Amino acid sequence: MSGDAAVVSARAVTKRYGSFAAVDGVDFEVRKGECVGFLGPNGAGKTTIVRMVSCFSPITEGRIRVFGLDVSRSPREVKAQLGICPQEDNLDPDFSVERNLLVYARYFSLPARAVRERARELLDLMQLREKAGAKIQELSGGMKRRLVLARALLNQPRMLILDEPTTGLDPQARQLIWQRVRMLKARGTTILLTTHYMEEASQLCDRVLLMDRGEILLNGSPSNLIEREVGREVVELWNFTDEVLAFIREKGWEHETLDERVHVFLPPGDDGGREIGHRFPHQEHLLRLATLEDVFLRKAGRALRDG
Amino acid sequence: MTALQAVRNISRLTLRVWRRDLDVYLTTWKTNFLPPLLEPVFYVLAFGLGIGSLIGDLVYQGVTVSYLRFMAPGVLAVAIMFWSFFENTYASFVRMYYQRTFDAMMATPLLVEDVIAGEILWGTTKSLLASVIMLGVLTGFGLVAYPTGLWVVPLAVLGGLLFASLGMICTAVTPNIDTFNFPIFVFVFPMFMFSGTFFPIDILPEWARILAWILPLTHVSLLVRGSTLGWYPDGAVWSLLYLTLVTAAAFLVALLLMKRRLVK
Numbered sequence: 001m002s003g004d005a006a007v008v009s010a011r012a013v014t015k016r017y018g019s020f021a022a023v024d025g026v027d028f029e030v031r032k033g034e035c036v037g038f039l040g041p042n043g044a045g046k047t048t049i050v051r052m053v054s055c056f057s058p059i060t061e062g063r064i065r066v067f068g069l070d071v072s073r074s075p076r077e078v079k080a081q082l083g084i085c086p087q088e089d090n091l092d093p094d095f096s097v098e099r100n101l102l103v104y105a106r107y108f109s110l111p112a113r114a115v116r117e118r119a120r121e122l123l124d125l126m127q128l129r130e131k132a133g134a135k136i137q138e139l140s141g142g143m144k145r146r147l148v149l150a151r152a153l154l155n156q157p158r159m160l161i162l163d164e165p166t167t168g169l170d171p172q173a174r175q176l177i178w179q180r181v182r183m184l185k186a187r188g189t190t191i192l193l194t195t196h197y198m199e200e201a202s203q204l205c206d207r208v209l210l211m212d213r214g215e216i217l218l219n220g221s222p223s224n225l226i227e228r229e230v231g232r233e234v235v236e237l238w239n240f241t242d243e244v245l246a247f248i249r250e251k252g253w254e255h256e257t258l259d260e261r262v263h264v265f266l267p268p269g270d271d272g273g274r275e276i277g278h279r280f281p282h283q284e285h286l287l288r289l290a291t292l293e294d295v296f297l298r299k300a301g302r303a304l305r306d307g
Numbered sequence: 308m309t310a311l312q313a314v315r316n317i318s319r320l321t322l323r324v325w326r327r328d329l330d331v332y333l334t335t336w337k338t339n340f341l342p343p344l345l346e347p348v349f350y351v352l353a354f355g356l357g358i359g360s361l362i363g364d365l366v367y368q369g370v371t372v373s374y375l376r377f378m379a380p381g382v383l384a385v386a387i388m389f390w391s392f393f394e395n396t397y398a399s400f401v402r403m404y405y406q407r408t409f410d411a412m413m414a415t416p417l418l419v420e421d422v423i424a425g426e427i428l429w430g431t432t433k434s435l436l437a438s439v440i441m442l443g444v445l446t447g448f449g450l451v452a453y454p455t456g457l458w459v460v461p462l463a464v465l466g467g468l469l470f471a472s473l474g475m476i477c478t479a480v481t482p483n484i485d486t487f488n489f490p491i492f493v494f495v496f497p498m499f500m501f502s503g504t505f506f507p508i509d510i511l512p513e514w515a516r517i518l519a520w521i522l523p524l525t526h527v528s529l530l531v532r533g534s535t536l537g538w539y540p541d542g543a544v545w546s547l548l549y550l551t552l553v554t555a556a557a558f559l560v561a562l563l564l565m566k567r568r569l570v571k
């Protein structure tokens with residue numbers, strides 16, 4: 001193991017379904033107290049990685065250690081210390097909200113009395129107290145997600161795994177989950193999450209791993225990646241003429257065409273936005289700060305367009 | 308090798324899976340207890356008093372017994388088969404596929420083998436509960452000889468385990484919930500009819516009799532009948548041996564096939 005601070009260390013990990021490699025020889029690490037996000041389009045292999053780390057899915061090649069334990073050899077020990085929120089909710093519809101927590105806690109062999117108290121705390125934390133006796137079918141999508149998160153915290157996990165924690169939620173519900181995740185992070189919980197949302201990644205993650213087609217393309221902090229891959233500023237142009245395009249090419253600026261819009265990634269310190277404004281006063285354009293989205297579009301844009 | 312490893316992966320945590328199913332059962336216990344209470348009453352009325360009064364007595368293994376006494380253990384044997392088989396097909400499939408209950412369990416220290424074994428154990432328990440209730444009702448009708456009648460209880464466990472495992476095998480290979488019709492029509496339904504449950508298999512033509520002896524329910528009903536009548540036919544011990552072997556094999560196959568389905 002490389003340093004005792006590594007909570008997860010994956011070496012040359014490949015997962016094949018038949019001859020198709022869903023994850024193709026990736027290496028990564030998650031350090032103690034870190035929040036690491038796997039970012040990538042549909043089918044990139046994010047869930048496959050999560051499933052291997054959480055001992056669900058056998059690894060075809062390579063090795064993953066979690067808390068220093070080999071996931072293939074010690075799944076019980078590893079899972080006892082993980083809190084897992086799967087991509088699709090799997091709350092137990094045969095039980096009430098509170099009962100869901102109590103029954104789940106039994107799988108961890110947690111002492112019954114302590115669990116009652118802990119369940120109540122977690123319901124409070126996730127603003128679900130009034131729903132304690134409700135049926136799962138009566139919960140909104142956001143409430144279900146919060147209950148899944150509460151359930152994942154029952155065993156006081158050393159690492160939390162969140163597979164698309166806010167997909168399909170409205171902005172308020174999303175904010176509430178983000179707040180709670182930030183709070184857990186502040187308490188020192190190590191977090192591994194996957195997401196499609198750049199904003200989610202920039203808001204929550206210390207480090208982002210950009211994936212596409214089973215490979216990790218980029219690895220770094222959100223601000224670092226933005227600066228490194230797209231610079232500080234981006235000009236977006238639409239309804240553009242060939243002249244403008246020729247000008248951009250001539251300047252040697254990196255650019256990408258997507259949905260009839262040209263995104264121009266300006267090198268640091270370049271005043272290209274104003275220059276375009278001067279040369280082509282009638283050209284519709286927008287100068288803005290670069291975001292993680294731009295990194296994503298540049299690196300995985302092709303995959304998105306090809307579907 | 309893999310089968311052995313799979314069995315060794317079953318831990319005491321499997322009881323937590325069993326307990327989850329029991330808890331659900333207990334939250335609706337009133338509706339759950341009713342069918343096994345009423346079923347034997349209907350059978351006794353329809354088959355015993357109705358058809359039985361047409362038939363009167365019959366000769367079973369050289370001994371004359373009333374049709375009602377002959378048929379009562381058949382009702383028990385059928386219940387042993389139905390309760391576990393249906394639990395580990397339809398009900399397990401709903402938990403596995405629609406509710407994703409197994410996925411949720413596998414995110415805890417439970418291994419996939421604990422989950423499968425716990426489900427089979429619960430199916431077995433359903434057979435046990437139903438047979439004990441029905442045994443009580445049939446005893447009330449004076450149709451059970453004791454103390455041999457008590458052997459129905461362990462037989463319900465063995466038979467329950469067998470049909471639970473067979474149900475689990477179907478769940479492991481079924482593409483969707485409607486496909487359960489297939490094993491039910493080619494396997495469960497013929498067994499229900501032709502396993503010496505409602506008439507002695509001796510009266511069948513030879514080819515059908517040989518087929519009947521292969522069906523596991525034939526051996527369950529033979530042993531249960533021995534228990535309620537108070538005497539076992541010659542060779543009953545072979546039936547016990549056959550059942551034990553088939554049950555062990557079915558359990559292992561269920562474990563391996565379910566594992567193949569769940570672990571991707």
Ligand SMILES: Nc1ncnc2c1ncn2[C@@H]1O[C@H](COP(=O)(O)OP(=O)(O)OP(=O)(O)O)[C@@H](O)[C@H]1O
Nearest residue numbers: 017022040041042043044045046047048049087571
């Ligand atoms: N059981 C399976 N059998 C065959 N292929 C699979 C299986 N599970 C996943 N795949 C394939 O592996 C690839 C990666 O899937 P994965 O679910 O890891 O993607 P993802 O990044 O989580 O996507 P999403 O954002 O849609 O959740 C996909 O092409 C998918 O079709």
Ligand SMILES: [Mg+2]
Nearest residue numbers: 046047048087
């Ligand atoms: Mg996914």
